[in-house]
Structure formats: structure tokens, C-alpha cells
Amino acid sequence: MSSPTSPAGAPAPVAPAGGLRFAPAAALVLGLVLGAGGVGVAWALGGGDGAGYSGAAGDARHACDALEGFHETDDTAKGAKRDIAFNRLAAAGVLSDAAAAGDPEFKPLAEAVRRVLNQQMRFADFSEPEAKKELKAARSVCAGL
Template identity: 45%
Template sequence: MQPQELSSAPFPPPPPGSSGPPVPLPRRRNGPLIAALAIGLLTGGGAVGAAWALFGGAGSGPASDAQGACNALAGFDDSKITGSGKESEIALNRWSGAVTLSAAAAAGDSEYKPLADAIMWARQRQANGYDVKKDVAKARSICDDL
């Protein structure tokens, strides 16, 4: 028996019939996806946190959530949501806060479902590029009746 030769390569010897060491697969670039996810989470969390801090976090429950949504909606200017800069960021965060808090209120008490539905309808229309002034006015009218 002859002593086995030690290979200096970090890979095991290739199987018979192959042409050399394995070729590493190209890496997938997940950086942009992870960055977009982080921005989305921070924006959503920031909107809810801002609404809670600005409009009082003393109460809890569906009534408090509905009031927070209405307060965020009261300060929302839909004409600024598509712009850029701080005014657009403020509008986007107030809008996100109104959407999130109205959904939380409706989940806790069906009395607030019309508010959540009106805001969700406006959000869908806004996302599709429609003017939402009338939809936001309807949601504000529901807030006035709460």
C-alpha cells in the first residue's frame, strides 16, 4: 500500500469526470430588500408612536384608538402626502397613524368599524392615485359624530 497524498486545496478532490473544484454560487443581494423592510417598519412604528405621543396615550382601548385616529386625521393634509421634505413626511405619518389606529379601534369594538372602513377606503383610493378630499371629509364627519 502506498501512502495517500495530501492535497493542499481547501476543497475535497473532485469526483471522477469533473473538471475541477466546485464553483461558488453567486450571492443574492438582499441589502435593498432589508433596507426597504426596515424603513417600512420604522415609518409604521413611528407613525403609531407619534400619534400616541402627540394625542395622549393616557387612555387605552378602542375609544382611545378611535380618538387618536381622529386627531391624526384632523392634522392630516392630503395635498402634502405626495410631496417631499418634512411636510410630506408629517402628512404620511399622520395618515399612517389614522389608518392604524382606526383599524385597532374597529378590532376592539365594532362601533368604530365605519370609521376604519372610511379611512381604509380613502387609503386604497389614495394609493391608486385618486383624489381623496371627499373620502377624508367623510371620515372626519364620522369622527365628529363619535
């Protein structure tokens, strides 16, 4: 039996028998999995913000963190600042709804954040006193958690 040949007539490379070789894609996947695991372990061992919060309480805490990180002046900015503000406010809405679905205790938070979102849609910014009032009320609900 003859060796396979390339179109140029030279013998094609053959993998050594008995050796275990990882394809580059498999090595990449393995590296990503190990890296993600390392980050997860570091995060779990690091404790700090949010440690001990899970389920509905965790969702509520994260909703309040997103609301705290929302800067109403960035809502009318251009580019990334506006995108960040919009996404933080949206995240607060989704997380507060999840918290309320998990525990009725968080329904006031979800309602307060929903009013903030409604004001944003109504006025497109937070320069109106009514919009500022709703944002302050939602942050007050967060302060009480």
C-alpha cells in the same frame, strides 16, 4: 502580594474599599428612567387631550386626531412635510383598525379611513374629487364620535 502595574510600570488605580460607585452607563440609565418617569407623571397629571380615553375609544380618538392633523396638500410636498402627512394618514389607518378590533362600534371609522388610504394609493394625491370626498367622509365619521 504586589499591586497590579500598568505597562509603563506605574501602579494601576484601585477603587477605594467600601465605597459604592456607579458606572457612567448605570448613571445614564438611571437618569433616563427617572426622566421618563417624570415625563409620564407630568403627562398623567396634565390631563387635557385624550385624558379619559383608553382602549378602543382611545385608539379611535387618536386615529381621528391623526386624520385631523393630516393635510392633504402636504401629501405631494417634498421632504419632511410629505413624510409627516404620509405617517399621519398611516397612523390613522392603524389606530382605526385597532379601535374596530377592540369594539365593533368603531368599524365604520376603520372602513372610512381605509377608503381614504385606498384613494391615496389610487391617485397618489388628494386633488381628485373622489379622494376629497372620502377624506371628508372619514372626518365626518370622526366628528360623530
